[in-house]
Amino acid sequence: MRPARAHPLWLAFVLHRVSGLALALFLPLHFWVLSWALTQPQKLNQFLSFAEQPIVKIAEFGLIFLLAVHVFGGLRLMAMEWLPWSAPQKTLAAGAIGVAVLISGTFFLQVV
Amino acid sequence: MDADTAPLEVSVWRGDAEGGSFQQFEVPALENQTILDVVSWIQQYADATLTYRFACRVGMCGSCAMMVNGQPRWTCRTHVKKVLRDRHVEIAPLRNLPVIKDLAADMDPFFDKWIAAGGAHRPSASRDDPIPGIDPADGARVEASAGIECINCSICYAACDTVAGNPDYLGPAALQRAWTLLKDAKHEGRSAILDAVSGTGGCHNCHSMGSCTVFCPNDLDPMSAIAGLKRETTRSFFGRRK
Amino acid sequence: MLDLRLYMLQRLSALIMVPLTLGHIAVMIYAVQGGLTAEEILGRTQGSLFWFLFYGSFVLAVSLHAAIGLRVIVYETFGLRGTTLVGLTWSIGLLLLGLGTQALVAVTWPGGV
Amino acid sequence: MSRDIDRHDTDILILGTGGAGLFAALHTQQAAPEGTKITIAVKGLIGKCGCTRMVQGGYNVALGGGDTVERHFMDTIEGGKWLPNQDMAWRLCEQAVVRIRELENEIGCFFDRNADGTLHQKAFAGQTADRTVHKGDLTGIEIINRLMEQVLSRPVEKLQEHRAVGLIPTKDGSALAGVLMIDMRTGRFRFVRAKTVLMATGGGPTMYKYHTPSGDKTMDGLAMALRVGLPLRDMEMVQFHPTGLLAGAHSRMTGTVLEEGLRGAGGQLLNAAGQRFMFDYDGKGERATRDVVSRGIYAEMRKSNDPDQVGMFISMSHLGPDNVRARFKGMVKRCEDSGFDLAGGLVEVVPTAHYFMGGVVVDTDTRTGLHGLYVAGEDAGGAHGSNRLGGNGVANSTVYGGIAGDTMGADIRKMPRLRDPDESLLMAEYERARHPLSRPPDLVQPLRNRLQEAMWEDVGVMRDAAGMTRGLSRVRAIRRDLMDVGVASDTLAFNLTWHDWLNMASLCDVSEVIALAGLARENSRGAHYREDFPEAGDMAASYFTVAERAGDKVNVTRQDVDFSIVRPGETILPEGEPETLVAAQ
């Protein structure tokens, strides 16, 4: 009994929620790893070299992608809410994802 | 029987507030048949106890909305051809509202929220005053007029996942009505509207999913109206009320 | 659920984070060239008031922002409400703030503590 | 058994939430003393049923610019072919001016404006001034939505999906005690006592094969009034709208209105051979008044008499499909949803029963002959005589609904207590409504189809004595058969089939009166056209019909029209006033 939701704005919402959620789950881990800098720098280094593995790179790519998607998606939302209403929301949503792909792509190209 | 005259296979949700399940019916396929006609045929000829609701038959009263193949629709204006999948169609009561019986939902929560959103006009003049001259092309009036033809059918309310998850949320139609009043030069005490839509169930809960706008059979755009409310409330938050 | 106050907090914290996250991503793109080491990171950040303020405001903003965001998700998907919900919001916020501060100190405090 | 009836008390009870019911609720709240309990009961959901919501064209009101209340009044009287109760018509025209200001200023409606900010007004057929205020072609939605909001936001008790089944007088018969209802959602009976009751259930000639009103309207009010012995006037007067959609007998879309404006804009009516025919019937062609065009289409249908090709066609495409699509967006979309191409193709149309001019005899304050009972809106007879002008229907329901509210609010001050019902009459109504529950279940719908055929064929657009007599016996036979059709009684909660049965009972009872009144009027006026008496008769000797039940019989008598304001052939317009202010099309 769910309405068909496969329309662009709903997908944009899901993407924003999933990315937000993923970021919120990732962030404590990130903070934790960083805090090793103080107490166990060698462990941090171990981690960082472990992070050189391709599979981890791909995961990082995903993470940056999510962050970018979330940021630009969020900007889109705030633009829609606060700036005088502009109709082509769907284009904006797509644009935000596009930019995200671009940035994370750049990042990916940098690391490999 | 050829493909055109083979009966329709219709799954209809039967039950009440306690719960229920789908029941199958075979309904003769006829020309110019709407989903309301299908449901009516079942009640008139197959199962006299089937409950549903309609009044105007032409998309004006907004009392015949149901879920058709999982999507909210005015059944009186939904041609069978448009929704038939392989001769099959599934009909259920409108989502996000309590069920009274079978296909009839209880619309009271929807209207309670309409009022709670400040959706009733407050007069700034009386019957003894002349009718105010208002330029129909005035910017605010154009915005009000864009949302005024809502027939409170609750389709958008049923389509919205925020409503599904958040029982306090006033929902798209009520908020859109509040927006039209905010833009109505005749409405007294417009700041009261901003308060009414800023509470725990207010416009700020909307995630701009846009299903309301996609599904509104009247081509209205509650999502933009809600965005407008967010903008105005934000402005007043910073004390830049005009 | 979300009233105007929480909404403004979430949006404002998001706005603060926009330049911060974009800046962070930019630095990362630059920094990862040739791999990352702890020394490299710390060399850049330790003892820098700029980076302290930069990441400090991020930690503050994100604690607020994520706590409110998760509160909405938990409310809408699990129907949690009342004091449980408020408690959960605060716990998430404080957890993030705590871990964040720890990381912040680790990365930016001059010469370690 | 009376234990099966919930008892409930209120001070003021309103039946129906159309323009009349909702306005009454608001006005009575303003007029009644503090602490008066007001209850509104309705067969559907508040504001979402009834016909006021379906008003397209608009609201007649004289707002200057040359137009006057006098001119509106004269149009109403002449439109009604001198049969209207003139005092009622006058009050309608006069109060419409106040009501429209109230709708705009207090209720919050916004009607279409001219570029200079004044109200836009247009002319329906039969009017001599641009008088009709509107909101696009969805005027009723604007009016009812705004009214509904006002009522929903006030402390009025709401009994939704409560169907009134009987008016219950006191033991001595001198006054109304209350109303017996069925709470449709639970299927339980509820008797509501009230000091004053407004009946505003909106008539609704849905006993015709083709009809426009909403599905909830089935003449319940007039059938109830008949049973308590109230006189009903002008019962032969059924207005047909010329262009109802024909989509097949099985579709609820059938009969719904294709708007008047289509013909106004130049839409053409074609027969099966693709030829225009309206000029054979009237010099104005498709732009003639509703009754004339309805008869033209009906006559043409009878001529062709082809069971496979029943209706005529409306054609718009010569105006340019894109132009039509732009100008009649809603109509084009509506047709499209039901599978027709209005902009580019042909849409099959038939005359369709639209409005019921007949109703309960009331005074200009909506009081009836039964103390405590008030009637307003389409349930009340008199204001329109033999024909209602387009735009006078919603004006009538809102004006008189408000007046009813004011009157009840004032009268209740003189009514210190609730009255007790005649328990035996209460039980009789209860038994009447339960009748089908003790018979073997059978289908109700075939009877409804039979009734609609009979009324359409024999008491429809064109009538004669033989036809109406035949119609009468067909209706009576159907009524008898109805008494043998049962409804399964295991689930009474929201049992629509039970309500279909009750609808049929009301429709049959009123259909019989329509045929009797039709037989009693031996001339042709307005909506009533007799092929055996095609002349209008002497205007100065105009009479209206009054039907009243006596025992098991309904008697129809004739009463002379009281020309209290203006006599036929005269006018109250000042000398030298032009005949019409409408620029010739």
Ligand SMILES: Cc1cc2nc3c(=O)[nH]c(=O)nc-3n(C[C@H](O)[C@H](O)[C@H](O)COP(=O)(O)OP(=O)(O)OC[C@H]3O[C@@H](n4cnc5c(N)ncnc54)[C@H](O)[C@@H]3O)c2cc1C
């Ligand atoms: C399609 C259409 C278009 C029209 N267009 C115009 C127009 O452009 N201009 C114009 O002036 N007029 C128009 N009319 C006529 C106009 O709508 C009516 O004259 C007027 O609105 C009647 O108002 P009312 O309040 O008397 O009844 P309604 O608005 O019909 O309301 C009747 C109410 O009574 C309720 N009811 C019925 N039976 C019971 C019962 N047993 N117990 C409890 N409640 C009951 C109904 O559910 C409903 O709520 C149009 C009518 C139709 C059908």
Ligand code: HEM
């Ligand atoms: C940096 C810029 C950021 C911006 C502009 C931003 C913007 C937003 C906005 C506008 C919302 C509200 C969405 C809605 O109500 O529909 C939101 C929700 C959310 N954000 Fe962010 N955000 C940012 C960063 C982050 C970060 C870093 C995290 C993770 C820790 C995060 C986690 C969340 C979560 C969990 C939600 C809730 C999602 C939901 O309600 O569906 N955000 N964000």
Ligand code: SF4
């Ligand atoms: S906005 Fe559209 S979908 Fe929602 S209630 Fe109004 S008409 Fe229906």
Ligand code: F3S
């Ligand atoms: S679907 Fe719901 S979330 Fe907002 S944009 Fe519409 S109300």
Ligand code: FES
């Ligand atoms: S029956 Fe009125 S909108 Fe469908």
